[in-house]
Ligand code: HEC
């Protein structure tokens with residue numbers, strides 16, 4: 223085929239070679255960054271952070287409406303003092319989020335977020351694009367809106383000294399269900415903690431924290447504790463015959 227014999231084809235090639243107007247490029251790249259950001263969020267964040275209205279909080283606070291919201295501003299989520307102090311008078315705008323997500327522990331020393339950060343700047347941009355979509359109208363209100371719908375339920379752990387420590391320490395790797403369904407003596411809880419450290423890579427908690435956790439577990443999920451919320455099984459034997 224000879225190109226000059228087909229002027230329309232030549233024209234098409236020329237048009238395709240022209241740079242696209244700026245607006246088109248953005249329109250084309252936007253969904254890509256969004257999808258990439260969403261995948262990064264699913265891969266890195268969602269295990270700890272719910273991101274939907276009504277999704278409550280998990281190990282980390284709910285991130286619905288996080289962009290633009292005041293730092294550590296959920297009234298029901300138990301933030302660390304480190305984050306509260308650092309975040310006084312700050313909002314999660316892009317200028318704060320970007321370095322924080324690159325290296326949380328360096329930006330906020332003592333932050334309780336067990337995540338090393340996302341080093342790749344392009345990945346962070348994609349993630350931030352996605353985070354900024356997590357908002358309805360009145361994004362900065364969204365955090366407290368979410369609290370009204372779904373207060374922190376502590377994963378169903380009963381109130382008591384040590385609850386916070388158990389909530390944060392144990393939920394980092396698995397559901398609290400696995401903990402709540404046990405009924406163990408203090409000695410066996412102690413062994414379980416040792417086993418979590420030696421075999422399951424749980425970081426050894428500071429001594430005081432460990433004591434608190436152990437007291438809480440032995441107190442609320444001890445051998446003789448009732449099985450709250452478990453269906454009571456009917457007796458296996460048929461009822462005795464009625465007296466004659
Ligand atoms: C292992 C659990 C975990 C992972 C993974 C994690 N976070 Fe967090 N995140 C937390 C905890 C816990 C806090 C609260 C920190 C504190 O109180 O010191 C937090 C706090 C935050 C905050 C502050 C929220 C506020 O209300 O002020 C932001 C923003 C945040 N995380 C974003 C992210 C993003 C984005 C990712 C994924 C790239 C991520 N986190 C991954 C546990 C996690």
Ligand code: HEC
Pocket residue numbers: 388391392393394395396400401404414415418422423424425435439
């Ligand atoms: C670093 C990760 C990690 C942490 C932190 C962690 N665990 Fe585990 N735990 C595991 C793994 C892995 C298993 C194996 C079960 C599974 O596959 O989910 C497990 C299983 C368990 C089981 C079930 C044992 C059985 O007989 O099936 C109990 C009980 C338990 N953990 C208690 C705790 C308690 C209590 C804490 C907090 C003090 C804790 N874990 C913290 C990783 C962890």
